[in-house]
Every structure is written in C-alpha cells, then in structure tokens.
Amino acid sequence: MVDQDELRSRKDADGIALPDALSAHGVQLDSALEARSELEGAAAYLELHIEQGPVLESMDLPLGVVLGTFGVERHQVTFRGQAAHAGSTPMDKRRDALAGVARLELEIREIAKRTGQGAVCTIGSVVTKPGIVTSVVETAECLLDQRHLDRATLASMLQEAKDASQRFAQAEDVEVEWERIWNIEPILFDDGLIELADESIKEVAGSSHRLPSGPLHDAAEVARAGVPTVMLFVQSLRGLSHTKLEDTKPDHLELSVQALDKLVSKTIERVTG
Amino acid sequence: MVDQDELRSRKDADGIALPDALSAHGVQLDSALEARSELEGAAAYLELHIEQGPVLESMDLPLGVVLGTFGVERHQVTFRGQAAHAGSTPMDKRRDALAGVARLELEIREIAKRTGQGAVCTIGSVVTKPGIVTSVVETAECLLDQRHLDRATLASMLQEAKDASQRFAQAEDVEVEWERIWNIEPILFDDGLIELADESIKEVAGSSHRLPSGPLHDAAEVARAGVPTVMLFVQSLRGLSHTKLEDTKPDHLELSVQALDKLVSKTIERVTG
Numbered sequence: 001m002v003d004q005d006e007l008r009s010r011k012d013a014d015g016i017a018l019p020d021a022l023s024a025h026g027v028q029l030d031s032a033l034e035a036r037s038e039l040e041g042a043a044a045y046l047e048l049h050i051e052q053g054p055v056l057e058s059m060d061l062p063l064g065v066v067l068g069t070f071g072v073e074r075h076q077v078t079f080r081g082q083a084a085h086a087g088s089t090p091m092d093k094r095r096d097a098l099a100g101v102a103r104l105e106l107e108i109r110e111i112a113k114r115t116g117q118g119a120v121c122t123i124g125s126v127v128t129k130p131g132i133v134t135s136v137v138e139t140a141e142c143l144l145d146q147r148h149l150d151r152a153t154l155a156s157m158l159q160e161a162k163d164a165s166q167r168f169a170q171a172e173d174v175e176v177e178w179e180r181i182w183n184i185e186p187i188l189f190d191d192g193l194i195e196l197a198d199e200s201i202k203e204v205a206g207s208s209h210r211l212p213s214g215p216l217h218d219a220a221e222v223a224r225a226g227v228p229t230v231m232l233f234v235q236s237l238r239g240l241s242h243t244k245l246e247d248t249k250p251d252h253l254e255l256s257v258q259a260l261d262k263l264v265s266k267t268i269e270r271v272t273g
Numbered sequence: 274m275v276d277q278d279e280l281r282s283r284k285d286a287d288g289i290a291l292p293d294a295l296s297a298h299g300v301q302l303d304s305a306l307e308a309r310s311e312l313e314g315a316a317a318y319l320e321l322h323i324e325q326g327p328v329l330e331s332m333d334l335p336l337g338v339v340l341g342t343f344g345v346e347r348h349q350v351t352f353r354g355q356a357a358h359a360g361s362t363p364m365d366k367r368r369d370a371l372a373g374v375a376r377l378e379l380e381i382r383e384i385a386k387r388t389g390q391g392a393v394c395t396i397g398s399v400v401t402k403p404g405i406v407t408s409v410v411e412t413a414e415c416l417l418d419q420r421h422l423d424r425a426t427l428a429s430m431l432q433e434a435k436d437a438s439q440r441f442a443q444a445e446d447v448e449v450e451w452e453r454i455w456n457i458e459p460i461l462f463d464d465g466l467i468e469l470a471d472e473s474i475k476e477v478a479g480s481s482h483r484l485p486s487g488p489l490h491d492a493a494e495v496a497r498a499g500v501p502t503v504m505l506f507v508q509s510l511r512g513l514s515h516t517k518l519e520d521t522k523p524d525h526l527e528l529s530v531q532a533l534d535k536l537v538s539k540t541i542e543r544v545t546g
Contacts, residue, residue, distance in 0.1 A: 051361065052358045052360075052361040053358065053360075053361030053362060053363075054361075054362070054363070054366055070360060072360070074406055082513070082516070082518075083513075083515050083516040084512070084513055084514060084515065084516070085325045085326065085487065085488050085514040085515050086393065086395035086397055086418045086420075086487075087325075087326075087343060087345070087393060087418075087420050087486070087487030087488035087489065088324065088325040088326030088327075088486070088487035088488050088512070088514060089326060089327070089393070089487070089512060089514075090326075090327070090391070090393070091382060091385045091386060091392075091393060091394075093327055093512060098378055098396055098399065099378060099379065099382070101375070101399075102374070102375035102376075102378040102379050103375075103379070105371055105372060105375040106372065106375050106376070106379075109364060109372070112364045113364060118363070119364075120359065120360060120362070120363070120364060121364075122359035122406075122408075122409055123371055123410070124359055124401070124403075124404065124405050124406045124407060124408050124409065124410060125401050125404040125405060125406060125410075126371065126374075126399045126401050126404075126410075126413075128397070128398050128399050130397075130515070131397065131398040132397050132398060132416075132515075133347055133395075133397045133398060133416040133417075133418050133454070134397060134418065134488075134515065135395075135397050135515040135516075136395055136397065137396070137397060137398075137399075138516070140399075143405075143406040144406075145359045145360075145406050145407065147359070147360050181406070213360070213361070214358065214359075214360030214361040214362070215358050215359075215360035215361050215407075216360065239357070239361070239362060239366060240355070240356075240357055241357060241358040241361060241362075242356050242357065242358050242403070242405075242407065242408040243355070243356040243357070243408075243411070
C-alpha cells in the first residue's frame with residue numbers, strides 16, 4: 001500500500017503533483033480516506049465488464065463469472081550505463097543500458113512460461129536516454145508488470161526477474177535499480193455471490209464458466225475493503241483490449257445486461273430476505 | 274543523398290517543418306545549394322577535433338592524424354505488433370513489438386563482433402507505443418546506426434541486420450519496416466595533407482598515429498565536395514563523448530593547437546609554393 005507522503009510527491013508527465021491534479025477534479029487528498037464511510041452498510045458490489053481477454057471467445061461462451069483478480073507486481077526497472085559516441089566507442093568498451101532491458105524483455109517471457117497457470121509478465125514501456133542515434137544508451141527505464149492468482153508464485157516470479165536483471169547488469173557492466181510502482185495481492189471474490197452469478201448466467205445464456213481476471217478492476221479494491229463482491233465478464237472479440245479494435249457483439253452485450261439484472265435481483269433478495 | 278522533396282517533408286519533434294526551422298535561422302532551403310560557390314578556390318580544409326574515442330589514450334599519445342571517416346548507415350526500424358491487455362492476454366497469444374527490438378538490439382552486437390575491423394552498431398533510441406504498463410507494446414521504433422570504413426563491408430552489415438529483423442518479426446508474429454534516415458559512404462582524406470599532418474604532429478609531440486574516425490565530421494562533407502581535407506585528433510579522456518564527462522587534458526589541447534598551427538603553415542607553403 002502506498003503511503004500518503006509518497007502519493008504527495010508523485011508527479012505526472014507534465015510535472016503536476018498528484019494532490020494538485022486531484023484537487024483540480026474536486027478531490028482533496030487529505031480528506032480522501034473519509035470516503036471510506038460510504039462503504040458502511042454496503043451489502044454487495046456487483047460489476048459487469050468485458051473480459052479483455054480471449055478465454056470466453058475460445059470456449060464460444062458469451063458470459064463468465066469472475067473468481068477474483070490476479071495479484072500484480074508493478075515495477076520501474078532502470079538500467080544505467082554510460083553514454084558514449086556511437087561511432088567512436090568500440091563494442092567491447094560499451095556500457096549499454098539498452099542491452100539490460102533487451103535481455104530482461106526476453107527473460108520475463110521465459111519466467112512466465114516456466115511459471116504457467118496463467119502467469120503473465122509484460123514490459124509495456126521503454127524510455128531511452130539520451131535517446132539519440134549517435135550515442136550508446138546511458139539510461140534505459142522500463143515498466144514491468146507481473147501477474148498471478150497465487151501470492152507465493154507471484155512473489156517467486158518477481159524474485160526471478162530481479163535475479164535475472166542483476167545477472168544481466170553484471171554481464172553488461174551496467175547498474176540496475178528497481179522501484180515498486182504499485183502492487184496488489186490476489187483478491188478472491190465472494191463465494192455466495194459467485195454462486196448467484198453462475199445461476200444468473202445459466203438462466204440467460206444456458207451455460208457459464210468460472211475464470212480469474214488478469215486485468216485489475218475497481219471490484220478488487222472494493223472487495224479488499226471488505227464488501228462482498230463478484231463480477232460478470234462478457235466475451236471480448238479476438239481477446240483484444242486497450243486498442244481501437246476492442247469490441248463485443250451486441251447480442252452478448254444484451255445477454256450481459258440481462259444476467260446482471262438477474263444477479264442484482266437475486267442479491268437483493270438474499271440480502272433482504 | 275536525400276532529395277529536396279524529402280527534406281521539405283521532414284518535421285521535428287514539435288511538428289515544425291525543416292524549411293521553416295531553417296528559415297527561422299536565416300537559411301532558405303531553395304537557395305541553400307548556392308552556398309556551393311563558397312567552395313570555389315578552396316585549396317584545403319583542415320580540422321582539429323577531440324577523438325571522442327579511446328584509441329589515442331590507450332596508446333598514450335596526445336595526437337593523431339585522421340585517415341578518413343567511417344561510412345554510416347542510419348535507419349529507423351519499426352516493429353508493429355498488437356496492443357493487448359497486460360493482464361488478460363496469455364503469453365502465447367501476444368504479438369509483442371518490443372520483443373523484435375530486444376532481439377535486434379542483441380543481434381547487432383553480434384553482427385559488429387563478427388565483422389570486426391572497428392565495425393560498430395548501435396541502437397540509440399527506442400520508443401514504445403502505447404507505452405503504458407498495462408499493455409503489450411504495439412509499436413516499437415528504434416534508431417539503428419552502423420559504421421565501417423569499407424563500403425562493401427558496411428553494406429553487408431546492413432543486410433545482416435535486415436535479414437535478422439525479418440527472422441525476428443516472423444518468430445514474434447509482428448511486422449517490421451525499415452526507413453533509411455541518412456547514410457554516407459566512407460570518405461578518405463587527402464594523402465598529401467595526411468603526410469603534412471603527420472609531420473606536424475611529430476614536430477610538436479614526438480610521435481604520431483594514423484587512425485580512422487568512427488564519428489562523422491563536417492570535414493567528411495567538405496572532402497566529399499572535392500576539397501582536399503585532413504583532420505587532427507587530440508586525445509579524449511576515458512574515450513568518452515556526448516556526455517558531461519567528456520574531457521581532454523589542457524597540455525594536450527595546447528599541443529593540438531601548436532600542431533594545427535604547423536599544419537596550416539605547411540599547407541599554405543605547399544599551396545602557394
């Protein structure tokens with residue numbers, strides 16, 4: 001969990017501090033925790049979302065029940081070498097920070113494959129400095145995201161990546177530094193609500209499927225705050241997300257709203273009954 | 274050689290077109306070639322420069338004569354895959370553009386080592402898009418710089434890199450595109466002036482050394498325009514350049530100015546004699 005002092009010091013790409021960015025949207029960091037009172041008396045949290053992945057489509061199912069969300073470890077990994085002229089610096093005298101990132105990018109895929117059970121590792125961003133064609137890369141920063149449904153396995157994936165980065169740094173004569181950006185433990189949804197969601201889906205679509213969620217959702221934070229939570233997934237076409245190609249069939253959207261409606265009714269019935 | 278239409282279409286990071294950027298500094302693209310008339314009657318071009326590399330320092334010599342400049346092939350290499358959610362996209366369903374760049378970064382070092390004879394290959398910049406921690410990289414653009422003193426060898430290094438990038442693109446199920454940013458052939462300096470430079474250095478420093486230049490210099494363009502050209506290098510400390518740590522001993526700077534003075538006198542004597 002990030003502490004408030006750390007939050008206060010964070011800035012976006014334009015140099016705007018987090019408290020100022022929040023304030024511009026009517027949220028005061030100092031009183032933000034008081035929002036917790038809104039959770040008092042909350043009986044359940046139900047969320048409908050696109051799957052953002054290829055599982056339901058590959059099973060030819062419109063809807064699924066989400067068991068919980070993967071734990072996530074998210075780090076900025078920075079390799080630091082030495083800027084040097086691309087024309088005059090012999091290959092064996094270079095301390096190329098980019099080589100560290102390149103080796104890590106290839107290694108995290110091996111870590112995910114070795115781990116299995118849906119493990120995923122992603123480097124989604126690389127920033128090179130000075131970032132010019134005439135210089136060996138002095139600093140290469142990358143953002144690493146690792147996810148798994150089992151807490152101990154996730155910890156082990158993280159350690160493997162750290163160990164590998166140290167080996168690469170040593171081999172390349174560069175330095176490596178890890179900074180945790182954010183993390184969250186795996187969060188399992190409410191057993192009773194999972195049953196109700198399963199019933200609702202079967203009633204509108206004939207059959208259901210239970211699956212974990214690789215992506216995070218607001219539901220994970222609400223569940224972590226102690227509110228019984230469940231989610232429904234509706235099929236994503238081609239498993240695509242975070243791109244303009246993201247899409248879902250209108251028929252499936254309609255079924256998903258019907259299933260959510262049933263789930264809401266069943267949940268209210270149980271809570272008030 | 275880049276044609277004028279291509280120049281006209283180029284824009285900088287702020288979207289300012291090249292002709293406008295030039296014009297803001299008093300240079301008109303359309304009449305730029307008229308500057309060629311300045312070369313009429315030019316008898317020689319002499320340039321003193323820091324080595325920007327580690328050769329003279331490793332030989333414990335203050336000064337050297339430059340034989341010519343490496344040919345350079347400079348390309349933007351773009352791998353295109355598919356953006357997809359970092360949490361929900363199984364490893365075996367990814368089309369990760371960054372993997373293409375990572376493999377190319379490691380391969381160009383092998384190409385340079387296999388080639389030898391001072392060959393250098395550098396990826397100085399990587400840009401990832403969308404460049405966020407929650408998405409597989411859709412587009413990864415890198416800038417590749419390759420240099421060698423022999424024209425055919427340089428062409429072969431380029432072809433090896435292109436072939437490798439195609440293999441990587443196929444293996445990663447992504448696409449790859451090459452765009453030449455700039456290139457220049459190896460340029461050899463004037464034999465007579467090289468002799469005069471050698472004499473001048475020996476007179477002020479006792480001994481001299483002849484070496485090619487990996488970095489490009491204005492001198493290369495002047496030599497290519499037909500003016501007899503030579504350069505002197507003065508030692509760079511730790512071989513570093515393009516960084517704040519770049520430095521040269523004051524004693525060596527003094528020797529270098531003395532050598533240049535002698536070279537100027539000898540050249541004028543030869544031209545007018």
